[in-house]
Amino acid sequence: MVHPVARHVAVVGGGPAGLMAAEVLATAGMAVTVFERMPSVGRKFLLAGRGGLNLTHTEPQDEFLARYGPARSVLAPSIEGFGPDELRAWCAGLGQEPFVGSSGRVFPAAFRATPLLRAWLRRLDELGVEIQVRHTWKAWGDEPGALLFTSADGSPVTVEADAAVLALGGASWPRVGSDGAWVGPVTAAGIGVAPLRAANVGFRVGWTSTFRDRFAGTPIKNVRLTFAGASVRGDAVITATGVEGGAVYGLAAPLRDALEREAPVTLMVDLRPDLSVDDLADRFLRRRAKESRATLLRRAGLAPVGVGLLREVTANDLPAEPRALASLVKDMPLPLIAPQPLERAISTAGGIQFGEFDEHFMVRRRPGTFVAGEMLDWEAPTGGYLLQATFSTAVAAANGVLAWLAHETT
């Protein structure tokens, strides 16, 4: 139901940030229209849910906030205002009682995003939120509050609103909507944008065709990856052109930054993190008569892909000496050539610089325009931190709109 003195708020971008801002605004009685360039909203949200929608994480707040690195101080107030507990309650309120999976990650009951989005869109409809799809935001108009769009048939549409929330996302997976084209009009308006770069991304490796043909698509379970003094333990996956997966994404930011300075960079892989070099060397010393090195390595717990990797990085010249072989298993150098392109990344680093908006997420040069979600200049690892900050900044921006409109009318 729309409030008798409802003001009109345009929310641009129908991803989780835009839809959450719309919910907060409509709940407070505003007349809200969401403009989305695709034929339907929430496409990346649905894609994110395909392998399990990891909404947030249960770790203690201090560790949680540390995941945002240099963006922590700017994001912390919004995450303290609408944090993991509030997000879980919101999810439960939509009929999707969340559950805590492995290592503290939080998922909706259905694991995927589809039932959650369906219930959410029903709620937004009941709140009177209007959704205009196939509307692409192009620029600001000359009049204050005017937003210029093109509609499905390419014709221009001007929208006058009392306030606007831009929630246009990053530039990964452009086929589901966010293509980063907003950077043009935003920078043209004099608003600083840090270059959009791939985050949580895989890396290219110059595999031989023999290795690629045999192992592309194969997971490497339980490895420890180390780069520049930081280590991540988990799983990775061999792809036709390189490596990807959770453990790789955990080091993606420093690897990407190093590759911008020089290439290749060397990622160190521990293929048996539960055994010491001494344990492994002992096992290798007890080699059976006529036992091949591959069998010996398999007996030490290496999967065929691990043995294949060792052969690949030594050009099939595995060390004969037990301790040297053990050291290689524990410290296997893997040269990475380049990050995979931004289109293949899970998320986007870079975006609207923090100095460009105030503590309510209002753009300083554009009073009445608020910004939220992945289009802001922050990055975080996978584990629920991306969606949490997306939702938290959206709630903060929507509350910022309400405070600003209340102030404007007094």
Ligand SMILES: Cc1cc2nc3c(=O)[nH]c(=O)nc-3n(C[C@H](O)[C@H](O)[C@H](O)COP(=O)(O)OP(=O)(O)OC[C@H]3O[C@@H](n4cnc5c(N)ncnc54)[C@H](O)[C@@H]3O)c2cc1C
């Ligand atoms: C494969 C994959 C898996 C993921 N899994 C997870 C996960 O499990 N947990 C997690 O926390 N995060 C995950 N993420 C990241 C998460 O999906 C994003 O961080 C989140 O969707 C960002 O929300 P947003 O609303 O800011 O942007 P988006 O979801 O990108 O939404 C922005 C919307 O704006 C629209 N738009 C863009 N430009 C315009 C324009 N000019 N005019 C009108 N509309 C426009 C887009 O079409 C889009 O609908 C995953 C991402 C991918 C790609």
